[in-house]
Amino acid sequence: MFGHEVAGERQRLELLESLLDGPTRDRFRALGLAPGDRVLEAGGGAGSVVRWLAAHGAQVTVTDLDTAFLRELAGPGVRVLRHDMCADDFPPGSFDFVHARYVVLHQPDPDAVVARFARWLAPGGTLLIEEPASFSVVDSPHPAYRTVMRAFRRHLERSLGSHTGWARTLPVPLQRAGLGGVGLDARIQPVRGGDAEARWWHGTLEQARQGMVTAGLAAPEDFEAAYREMAAPDFHDLSLTVLTAWGRRME
Numbered sequence: 001m002f003g004h005e006v007a008g009e010r011q012r013l014e015l016l017e018s019l020l021d022g023p024t025r026d027r028f029r030a031l032g033l034a035p036g037d038r039v040l041e042a043g044g045g046a047g048s049v050v051r052w053l054a055a056h057g058a059q060v061t062v063t064d065l066d067t068a069f070l071r072e073l074a075g076p077g078v079r080v081l082r083h084d085m086c087a088d089d090f091p092p093g094s095f096d097f098v099h100a101r102y103v104v105l106h107q108p109d110p111d112a113v114v115a116r117f118a119r120w121l122a123p124g125g126t127l128l129i130e131e132p133a134s135f136s137v138v139d140s141p142h143p144a145y146r147t148v149m150r151a152f153r154r155h156l157e158r159s160l161g162s163h164t165g166w167a168r169t170l171p172v173p174l175q176r177a178g179l180g181g182v183g184l185d186a187r188i189q190p191v192r193g194g195d196a197e198a199r200w201w202h203g204t205l206e207q208a209r210q211g212m213v214t215a216g217l218a219a220p221e222d223f224e225a226a227y228r229e230m231a232a233p234d235f236h237d238l239s240l241t242v243l244t245a246w247g248r249r250m251e
């Protein structure tokens with residue numbers, strides 16, 4: 001599930017980028033991103049944030065467990081590293097910004113990852129984290145969408161060990177990591193019949209479907225019913241809640 005070699009995974013990540021990049025860019029601007037800043041993009045996925053940062057004059061280091069979609073970005077201003085945010089290190093004080101999106105909740109100890117990010121910041125540097133919480137999808141009034149979303153949440157927790165409620169603890173992990181000037185923003189992604197969010201969910205659920213059926217978490221008919229609901233022109237609902245937290249290394 002979600003391996004970069006899976007057919008359609010690059011398109012799924014690019015769809016996610018198209019949904020999330022606008023607010024990410026706005027937040028970087030608001031936090032004062034400047035040309036020459038050393039930025040770590042941790043778990044860079046398909047790389048759109050890297051492209052944007054480099055175009056704005058940042059010196060970007062992008063990491064991922066699988067750099068297949070990122071290698072083409074390597075060049076002046078962009079360093080691509082195969083690097084595990086939980087196990088591999090950087091020297092303390094290496095970056096003016098550290099950014100991670102839709103990845104920390106999937107790590108075994110998300111708070112420990114935040115503490116690692118904080119150590120990698122230079123004095124005055126900023127940590128920016130954007131992570132989804134699933135509470136806004138699991139009590140949907142649409143029965144098939146609700147059923148599949150509840151089952152998917154359980155599947156993520158069981159198969160990947162994801163912490164599907166962790167984002168809602170933000171920004172406290174940043175405070176505990178010693179960061180100051182901490183802030184929090186929350187928004188709920190809307191989803192409408194057949195829109196990009198619905199298509200992203202379709203691609204995401206398709207990768208999980210076999211495992212969920214095998215584990216007895218949902219039946220094939222549940223998926224078909226959810227896909228019908230989510231493709232209907234009059235379908236309007238809420239998707240994931242995106243919690244965005246930031247903080248600055250003071251000393």
Ligand SMILES: C[S@@+](CC[C@H](N)C(=O)[O-])C[C@H]1O[C@@H](n2cnc3c(N)ncnc32)[C@H](O)[C@@H]1O
Nearest residue numbers: 043044045064065066083084085086101102103
């Ligand atoms: C859901 S994708 C999000 C990609 C990108 N951050 C975005 O928002 O568009 C998560 C990415 O993080 C990578 N990843 C997962 N665990 C990681 C780890 N421990 N260290 C580095 N990268 C990781 C995955 O390979 C994947 O590319």
